[in-house]
Amino acid sequence: xxxSFWLGAVVMGLxxxxxVLSAFLTFRVLNFPxxxxxGSYPLGGAVTALLIVQGMxxxxxxxxxxxxxxxAGAATGVMATRLGIxxxxxxxxxxxxxxSVNLHVMGGxxxxxxxxxxxxxxxxxxxxxxxxxxxxxxxxxLTVVVILLAYWFLCTEVGLAxxxxxxxxxxxRAQGISTGAMKMVGLIIANGLAALAGxxxxxxxxxxxxxxxxxxxxxxxxxxxxxxxxxPVRGLLWAIVAVxxxxxxxxxxxxxxxxxxxxxxDIKLGTVAIVxxxxxxxxxxxxxxTAR
Amino acid sequence: MIEIEGLIQVFNRRAANEVVALRxxxxxxxPGEFVTVVGxxxxxxxxxxxxxxxxxxxxxxxIRIDGLDVSKTPEHxxxxxxxxxxxxxxxxxxxxxSVEENLTLxxxxxxxxxxxxxxxxxxxxxxxxxLSRLRMGLEDRxxxxxxxxxxxxxxxxxxxxxxxxRPKLLLLDEHLAALDPIVAQVVLDLTCRLSKEWGSTTxxxxxxxxxxxxxxxxxxxxxxxxILLDFHGEARARMTVRQLVEEFxxxxxxxxxxxxxxxx
Numbered sequence: 001x002x003x004s005f006w007l008g009a010v011v012m013g014l015x016x017x018x019x020v021l022s023a024f025l026t027f028r029v030l031n032f033p034x035x036x037x038x039g040s041y042p043l044g045g046a047v048t049a050l051l052i053v054q055g056m057x058x059x060x061x062x063x064x065x066x067x068x069x070x071x072a073g074a075a076t077g078v079m080a081t082r083l084g085i086x087x088x089x090x091x092x093x094x095x096x097x098x099x100s101v102n103l104h105v106m107g108g109x110x111x112x113x114x115x116x117x118x119x120x121x122x123x124x125x126x127x128x129x130x131x132x133x134x135x136x137x138x139x140x141x142l143t144v145v146v147i148l149l150a151y152w153f154l155c156t157e158v159g160l161a162x163x164x165x166x167x168x169x170x171x172x173r174a175q176g177i178s179t180g181a182m183k184m185v186g187l188i189i190a191n192g193l194a195a196l197a198g199x200x201x202x203x204x205x206x207x208x209x210x211x212x213x214x215x216x217x218x219x220x221x222x223x224x225x226x227x228x229x230x231x232p233v234r235g236l237l238w239a240i241v242a243v244x245x246x247x248x249x250x251x252x253x254x255x256x257x258x259x260x261x262x263x264x265x266d267i268k269l270g271t272v273a274i275v276x277x278x279x280x281x282x283x284x285x286x287x288x289x290t291a292r
Numbered sequence: 293m294i295e296i297e298g299l300i301q302v303f304n305r306r307a308a309n310e311v312v313a314l315r316x317x318x319x320x321x322x323p324g325e326f327v328t329v330v331g332x333x334x335x336x337x338x339x340x341x342x343x344x345x346x347x348x349x350x351x352x353x354x355i356r357i358d359g360l361d362v363s364k365t366p367e368h369x370x371x372x373x374x375x376x377x378x379x380x381x382x383x384x385x386x387x388x389x390s391v392e393e394n395l396t397l398x399x400x401x402x403x404x405x406x407x408x409x410x411x412x413x414x415x416x417x418x419x420x421x422x423l424s425r426l427r428m429g430l431e432d433r434x435x436x437x438x439x440x441x442x443x444x445x446x447x448x449x450x451x452x453x454x455x456x457x458r459p460k461l462l463l464l465d466e467h468l469a470a471l472d473p474i475v476a477q478v479v480l481d482l483t484c485r486l487s488k489e490w491g492s493t494t495x496x497x498x499x500x501x502x503x504x505x506x507x508x509x510x511x512x513x514x515x516x517x518x519i520l521l522d523f524h525g526e527a528r529a530r531m532t533v534r535q536l537v538e539e540f541x542x543x544x545x546x547x548x549x550x551x552x553x554x555x556x
Contacts (some may be wrong), residue, residue, distance in 0.1 A: 157405040160389075164397055167386035170378075174345070175453070176371040176401040 007132040009255035013248030014139035015204055016223065018197030020247040021150055022190040023220035024240070029154070030186045031166040032080075035091035035217050037194040039098025040072040042213035044195030046105040049112045049208035058119045058203060062196060069195025072098060073187035080187075081180035095213070102210050112208040119203040135204055142200070143244055146193070151237050153189075162186055194220075215268055222275040223250035229278055250274070294321040294344075294461055294493050299353035301336075301343050301517075313339040315517040317353070321493045323460075326484070326508030329497045330536075336517040337497045341463045344495075346370040357460050372402045375454030375492065377447070377467040384450025387439035391430055391449065394438055395419045398453035422456055425489075426482065444475035448482055455490045462492040466499065480507065501533045513540060 019041055026034035044065045051061040072094055079090035106112045120142075124134040153159045164172040165182040172179055194216070202208045227246020231238055257270045301314035313336050321327060331337050342348045344355060346367035355363045362370050378384055385394045396410050396419060416434070423431035426448050430441075438446060447467060454462060464483065468476040484507065487494040498504050504511050511528055513521035513536070521539055523531060531539075 153407075155409055155411070156407045157400055157410045158407055160393060160397060160410040161400075161405050163389060163393075164386050167388050168383070170383055171386060173368045174371055174376045174384075175397050176368050177397075177405070178366075178368050 004130070004132050005259070006252070006255060007130070007136060009251045010248055011132055011135045011139055011204060012201070013223075013251035014136065014143045014244070015200035016197055016219075016251060017143045017244045017247045018146065018193040018195075018200070019216060019220045020223040020227070020243045020250075021146065021240070022194040022197070023217065023224050024243050025150075025186055025190040025193070027221065027224070028239075029163055029166050030183060030190075032183060032186065033088045033091070034073075034076065034187060034190060035088065036072055036076045036094045036098075036187070036191050037220060038213040038216050039095035039102070040069040040191040040194045040213075041198040041201075041216040042102050042208070042210055043072060043098055043105065044069055044198030045202035045208040045212055046102045046112070046198075046210070047195070048199035049114050049202050050105055050107070052114050052117045052119070052203075053112065058117075058122070062120075062199060065195045065199040066192040069198075070188040070192040072195070073189070073191030074184065076191070077184040077187040081183055087183075098213075099210065102213075106208060106210060110210045113206060114202070114208070115206045120200070121203065139200060139204075146196075147240050147244060150240050154236055154240075158182075158185070215271065218275065219250065219271060222271060222278060223247045225275065225278045226250050226253075229281060293323055293358060295354070295356040296320070296344070297354045297356075299340075299343060299355070300351050301339055301348055302351050305351075313517050314343060314350075317517070317519055319512070319519055319522070321461075321495075323493055324488075324491050325510060326487060326494045327496070327510045327512060328504040328508050329495055329512045329514060330499070330501060330504045331514035331520075335514040337514050338465055339517075340514065341376075341465050341495065341497060344461065345374050345376055345463055372457070373460045374463060375457070375459040375461070376463045377450050377454050377465070379466040379469050381443040381446040381450065381470055385438045385446055385453065388437060390435045390437055391423070391441070392416065392419050392434035394449065395422060395453060395456065398456050402457045422452060425486070426452060442475075444471050444479060447471060447475075447479055451479065451482060451486065455486055455492060458490050459492050462487055462490070462494040464494065464496040466497050469499070484508075501536060505531055505533065505536065511536075515540070 019037060022037055026032050047065050047068045048058070048061045051064060052058055076090045076094045079085040079093065080087040085093070103110065121131065121135045121138050124138045154163060161172065161177045162182045162185065164175065164177060165179050169179050172182070198212060201212065223246040224243065225246070226249050227242035227244070230249065231242035231245055253274055254267065254270065258264065258267075262270050297318050299314050299317040300312070303311045303313055317340065329337050329340070339348065343350050346362070346365060350363055353363065354361055357373055386397070389397075392411060396415055399415065399418065400410070419434065420431045428445055428448060430445065430449065438449065441449065451467070468479055471479060480503070483496070494508070496508065505528065510522070510524040512519050
């Protein structure tokens with residue numbers, strides 16, 4: 001039972017990597033504070049639940065989920081780049097609006113169970129004795145694939161242009177880069193990833209909940225900071241691996257807090273405490289790395 | 293050839309703080325010409341450069357590069373033919389990216405960006421080759437993040453980044469102003485040498501009157517949004533700084549008279 005508890009945390013951490021990677025892409029690479037994920041994360045869960053209940057293969061729902069998240073990101077992108085709305089505000093507007101959208105996707109209910117339907121772990125369930133182990137294998141494989149894809153992308157000409165936009169917008173424009181287009185691409189990919197994370201979460205938990213997104217970005221940033229604090233600064237690939245590490249460690253820390261007896265109602269408060277600790281720990285210990 | 297016709301730039305039109313930054317500016321630059329631009333603060337030099345590069349969309353007037361009108365073209369599209377170096381060395385490159393990555397960005401400027409790898413063996417060789425022309429040893433520091441370079445090195449890199457694609461027009465907005473005298477001279481020498489190699493029409497804004505007259509082929513003096521004086525050839529070679537200042541006062545007096553006529 002205890003193994004299942006800790007293993008479950010690791011599984012959640014692996015599945016959550018998409019969201020942390022999303023925060024990495026927007027907050028770190030693009031230097032664009034994107035709060036849309038509070039809406040696109042539960043959207044992914046809602047879409048996958050809806051499609052699974054209708055009988056679609058759980059694997060086939062994933063590309064649809066990515067597209068749905070991408071649309072949410074595109075909405076923020078259009079607001080920020082075309083309508084002249086402040087990026088932070090645009091993300092908030094979309095996230096708030098998505099609450100209603102997600103309710104519609106789930107058919108008007110705030111909670112949509114998918115128990116009894118096949119999930120991405122079902123196939124692996126025959127290989128492993130434990131459902132959590134099966135989930136760990138599937139999510140682990142997916143995480144590795146996503147990390148490699150992210151690294152590949154940031155090494156391409158488009159990826160390099162995106163990194164330039166995040167670092168120095170004026171220079172990027174002077175070097176012929178359309179900063180508006182880069183932000184759109186970044187937001188679409190980031191929110192697609194967040195939606196994927198939501199979908200994996202729902203498939204693991206067995207139900208979709210419209211409130212899943214509350215505080216999602218906070219958790220994502222907390223995980224991002226933890227990962228950066230733990231991993232050595234050694235280039236782009238390590239920074240991306242740090243995303244996955246941070247995601248898993250974050251979930252383990254939350255699990256540990258629950259294990260110590262933290263009431264489930266206080267998880268959000270506990271999360272804030274963890275973020276504060278992660279932010280101030282380097283300063284206390286005098287380590288060079290400071291979070292932005 | 294760069295042709296500018298009737299360029300007008302107004303800020304805060306119809307508001308209480310309306311400013312006419314450029315008043316009907318018309319001038320033609322020949323290919324490969326090196327032009328220095330001087331003028332008091334607020335004369336419109338930077339606005340002129342920003343209007344050419346597309347940071348500001350001109351209210352009226354035409355800007356033609358080799359016959360093609362770019363007045364309505366967005367900044368990042370115009371950038372394919374225009375190279376810029378800013379006054380602040382930090383503005384010309386991305387601090388968190390490496391020397392190699394920055395120059396690669398510049399090399400990719402003239403073509404649409406694809407999903408191919410940005411840094412390839414061939415491109416690295418090209419980067420090394422270009423960096424060696426600076427004679428600063430940067431070709432041996434390809435993976436160093438640019439924020440660790442000195443101001444002079446960063447500005448030299450920014451200059452190289454502006455010109456690697458052989459742009460038709462090179463805009464230098466007081467790019468030596470933030471450098472110490474020795475480094476400024478090094479970068480100035482680089483500027484003259486590279487702009488000639490690239491064959492770009494170069495506009496260099498400077499506050500240094502001596503430099504303005506001795507460097508390049510032509511000098512423009514701007515005042516109150518207009519090109520007041522335009523020297524080249526013999527007349528320019530014979531001009532001293534004192535004479536230039538006198539010409540400035542004389543021309544300025546005439547302009548002030550015009551203003552009074554307008555306001556009367």
